[in-house]
Amino acid sequence: MKEDPITYFSNTSTARQFYSRTACLLATTALLYIPCIAFAADDEMLDLSTGSGWASGRGAGWAVSADGSVVAGYAVSVVGSFDRAFRWDATNGLVNLVDTVGSEWVSRRSTAEAISADGSVLAGFAEEGETFRDTVERAFRWDATNGMVNLSETVGSEWVLGPSKSYAVSADGLVVGGYALDSASSNGNAMSRAFRWDANTGMVNIADTDGSGTVGDSDSEWATTNSSANAISADGSVVAGRAMAGGYWRAFRWTEATGMVNLADTPGSDWVAGSSYAEAVSVDGSVVVGNARHSDYQDRAYRWTETTGMANLGDTVGSEWATRYSVASDVSADGSVVAGSANDDDNVTRAFRWTETTGMVNIADTDGSGTVGDSDSEWATGRSYGSFMSADGSAVAGWAYDMDAVYTRAFRWAETTGMVNLADTDGSGTIGDIESEWATGSSSVKAISADGSVLVGHARDGASVMRPFIYRFSASTGGVMLDAVNTQMGVVRSAAGQGAAVATVTAALSTALETELVVDSGDAPTIYTVSKQNTAPRNPMAVKVSALHSTNDDTGNLSIGLLAAAIGLSDQLTAGGFVALGDDGTSLGGFGFDGKLTSFGGFVRSTPIGDTGLTWKASVAESDGDVTITRDASLTGTEAGTGNSALSSLAGSVEVGYSMASDARVTTPFLRITRTTTTRDAYVEDGSISFPIYYSETTETVTTATLGLNSQSALDENNTLRIGFGLEADLNRSNTAITGISAIPSMTAFSVAAPEILNTSRAYFKAGLTHRFQSGSAVTFDVAVRQSAFSNSPTKTGGITYQMQF
Numbered sequence: 001m002k003e004d005p006i007t008y009f010s011n012t013s014t015a016r017q018f019y020s021r022t023a024c025l026l027a028t029t030a031l032l033y034i035p036c037i038a039f040a041a042d043d044e045m046l047d048l049s050t051g052s053g054w055a056s057g058r059g060a061g062w063a064v065s066a067d068g069s070v071v072a073g074y075a076v077s078v079v080g081s082f083d084r085a086f087r088w089d090a091t092n093g094l095v096n097l098v099d100t101v102g103s104e105w106v107s108r109r110s111t112a113e114a115i116s117a118d119g120s121v122l123a124g125f126a127e128e129g130e131t132f133r134d135t136v137e138r139a140f141r142w143d144a145t146n147g148m149v150n151l152s153e154t155v156g157s158e159w160v161l162g163p164s165k166s167y168a169v170s171a172d173g174l175v176v177g178g179y180a181l182d183s184a185s186s187n188g189n190a191m192s193r194a195f196r197w198d199a200n201t202g203m204v205n206i207a208d209t210d211g212s213g214t215v216g217d218s219d220s221e222w223a224t225t226n227s228s229a230n231a232i233s234a235d236g237s238v239v240a241g242r243a244m245a246g247g248y249w250r251a252f253r254w255t256e257a258t259g260m261v262n263l264a265d266t267p268g269s270d271w272v273a274g275s276s277y278a279e280a281v282s283v284d285g286s287v288v289v290g291n292a293r294h295s296d297y298q299d300r301a302y303r304w305t306e307t308t309g310m311a312n313l314g315d316t317v318g319s320e321w322a323t324r325y326s327v328a329s330d331v332s333a334d335g336s337v338v339a340g341s342a343n344d345d346d347n348v349t350r351a352f353r354w355t356e357t358t359g360m361v362n363i364a365d366t367d368g369s370g371t372v373g374d375s376d377s378e379w380a381t382g383r384s385y386g387s388f389m390s391a392d393g394s395a396v397a398g399w400a401y402d403m404d405a406v407y408t409r410a411f412r413w414a415e416t417t418g419m420v421n422l423a424d425t426d427g428s429g430t431i432g433d434i435e436s437e438w439a440t441g442s443s444s445v446k447a448i449s450a451d452g453s454v455l456v457g458h459a460r461d462g463a464s465v466m467r468p469f470i471y472r473f474s475a476s477t478g479g480v481m482l483d484a485v486n487t488q489m490g491v492v493r494s495a496a497g498q499g500a501a502v503a504t505v506t507a508a509l510s511t512a513l514e515t516e517l518v519v520d521s522g523d524a525p526t527i528y529t530v531s532k533q534n535t536a537p538r539n540p541m542a543v544k545v546s547a548l549h550s551t552n553d554d555t556g557n558l559s560i561g562l563l564a565a566a567i568g569l570s571d572q573l574t575a576g577g578f579v580a581l582g583d584d585g586t587s588l589g590g591f592g593f594d595g596k597l598t599s600f601g602g603f604v605r606s607t608p609i610g611d612t613g614l615t616w617k618a619s620v621a622e623s624d625g626d627v628t629i630t631r632d633a634s635l636t637g638t639e640a641g642t643g644n645s646a647l648s649s650l651a652g653s654v655e656v657g658y659s660m661a662s663d664a665r666v667t668t669p670f671l672r673i674t675r676t677t678t679t680r681d682a683y684v685e686d687g688s689i690s691f692p693i694y695y696s697e698t699t700e701t702v703t704t705a706t707l708g709l710n711s712q713s714a715l716d717e718n719n720t721l722r723i724g725f726g727l728e729a730d731l732n733r734s735n736t737a738i739t740g741i742s743a744i745p746s747m748t749a750f751s752v753a754a755p756e757i758l759n760t761s762r763a764y765f766k767a768g769l770t771h772r773f774q775s776g777s778a779v780t781f782d783v784a785v786r787q788s789a790f791s792n793s794p795t796k797t798g799g800i801t802y803q804m805q806f
Contacts, residue, residue: 085097097148107130114167116173124139125139125164141176162190168230174198177231177232182205192226193205206254233282238281250275253278269302269304271295271312279328289303298326301340313354319360324344329386332392337392339353340385355393363418363419364419366418381403386413397413398444438462439459439481469481472691482638483638487691502679515621543804544801544803545801550795561581562580564576578599596625597623614658615658618655620651627645641689643685654673669709671707674702692743698738703732728763729761758791759789759790762787765784776806784796
């Protein structure tokens with residue numbers, strides 16, 4: 001099998017970004033100024049991941065780790081516009097390898113070509129030199145500890161004179177293969193030489209069998225001119241590639257014991273008359289596949305073992321239809337199954353799957369009639385190519401022309417399903433007749449997972465924009481071709497929305513702590529009485545009902561219902577509590593949050609007799625509720641996901657102020673400290689989607705300080721004007737990242753940073769008018785404007801309250 005499947009990303013994948021609207025969470029609060037949230041404004045862009053600010057313009061991913069969690073390739077840098085090798089995962093983002101310790105020698109271009117199974121080691125090439133004219137390409141191996149190691153500078157690599165490149169790496173990352181220009185040869189000219197590198201030996205010139213430093217001075221050194229290594233066994237003990245000899249390329253297999261063996265010279269390979277190439281090796285390196293020129297001037301797919309030599313697969317039983325050109329492109333882990341393409345009697349190239357029992361099966365010929373196109377299921381009537389294979393050989397992937405012969409279509413073949421056109425979601429034979437069929441242009445597979453269930457590649461949408469795709473096969477539901485980057489974007493956006501949502505609940509509950517209802521003692525003005533000129537009989541209890549509505553240009557609207565009650569414990573002390581219920585069904589920017597949250601709280605307030613003196617308040621509040629969180633399918637090539645979770649919050653605050661009375665006005669400057677913790681439980685999105693996602697529990701804790709001033713003025717015996725303003729500042733905010741796991745390639749584990757805090761200090765202003773009736777009841781009208789931590793647009797709130805005292 002191929003050790004390093006290739007994944008292509010579109011040109012903008014290096015700093016892939018998305019436009020988003022804003023998400024306003026249900027904020028269950030008792031005040032008239034409920035803060036809503038915008039995790040990104042419409043005219044702002046949010047990077048796919050952290051660490052990509054250095055990259056701009058085009059880029060591509062060339063290799064993916066075995067589990068799909070790490071991608072490697074190149075991206076164009078902002079500074080100098082050079083290609084830079086990168087490593088991407090959901091936690092670290094797009095890491096510029098040139099910026100890592102040990103990589104200072106790289107001056108210009110670089111790219112990562114291969115990756116180890118776990119994604120910890122990358123190999124490729126980078127340019128060394130100060131100016132364009134003196135730059136030289138150097139093969140490198142990168143890991144987090146050593147950075148980009150220039151392999152030509154390691155011990156044992158002194159023979160390397162000029163440029164070098166690495167194309168392959170072993171599964172454990174300890175062995176690298178590629179080519180390098182040597183310093184001498186039998187004819188005095190520098191040649192490219194296949195090399196095998198490890199930390200102990202350095203870059204071993206495997207064409208130099210006797211280690212003399214000169215190729216061609218030994219009978220065993222047949223590869224006297226150019227050679228290159230492009231495939232390595234899992235443990236690095238076997239290297240395969242091609243070498244030039246006698247005017248032809250020759251497929252070779254190298255081990256330390258045998259040296260570089262010309263496969264065309266082994267027994268059973270006498271039918272080979274021209275060039276040959278090695279394309280892939282089995283996991284243990286005992287099987288090599290590729291193509292070789294037959295004496296009839298046609299290339300033939302072969303499978304080589306030490307026992308059989310280069311077996312011409314076209315000569316095996318069941319392969320009689322492959323009368324012309326053929327090539328083997330991939331091999332199963334154990335070497336028993338081969339995938340490739342071959343020309344039939346009509347000289348049309350057909351994808352094939354070969355086993356010793358079946359021979360070369362034309363997988364485009366679904367019914368086995370020998371004619372492609374005489375069955376409704378045989379849509380691949382044009383050319384087709386089998387390029388990739390699962391580890392056990394049960395699944396083959398590649399691309400094929402459909403019956404219109406205009407566009408290539410990515411396919412996945414298995415014996416139970418036949419050749420499935422990945423772009424044709426409903427199997428109707430027509431692309432684009434349903435919304436999920438976004439890949440109306442050409443598409444092609446570029447990699448397949450070991451179990452054959454996940455495929456990645458690239459496809460053009462209706463606007464002819466090249467997009468990377470991911471596809472996950474399910475035996476029960478089939479599969480859907482998804483835009484890889486947009487799917488990742490959707491998850492990132494949803495996670496960012498969740499971070500903003502949790503932060504909003506936190507802010508809302510901390511604001512709810514400001515709720516209070518002071519019983520009229522007749523001695524001092526309170527938040528709902530006029531002034532001490534009001535001599536109404538003392539009522540030891542009060543109840544109020546409020547209806548609140550807030551709006552934010554970024555986040556939309558929110559409505560809250562509130563019931564509060566209080567009792568006077570003494571002339572100075574009041575105790576009370578509240579319950580608030582909120583309901584919101586917002587679905588903005590790809591993030592939906594639907595559900596009901598209920599808040600409960602209590603407070604104790606001390607006010608001075610005579611209106612002047614120390615005042616204090618202590619409050620606690622709690623919020624709980626079940627919510628449905630939705631990730632929509634508004635981005636091209638994505639699918640919606642829905643999950644159920646629970647939110648819970650706990651908050652407390654302490655406030656100290658000093659009231660000053662003057663005529664019919666009471667002014668109170670104060671300082672308040674508030675601490676709030678909100679937790680969103682772990683949950684899983686609906687399992688019916690192609691790539692299920694699990695979100696871990698997340699908790700946010702915020703401590704804020706508020707310095708403000710409240711003023712109450714008696715306009716007359718029945719009306720009181722209230723004004724308040726202040727500044728709130730974050731003392732500490734955990735700003736927890738949203739983490740989880742998924743089946744999405746490159747996002748098997750992810751950590752999305754919480755939304756950026758735009759305003760760590762936030763101002764507010766509020767005003768209200770209370771009209772008191774002779775019966776002891778009152779009606780209050782309130783307005784407020786408050787800055788949000790996550791939005792530059794202010795939140796505007798209005799409300800009406802009816803209060804009764806007993």
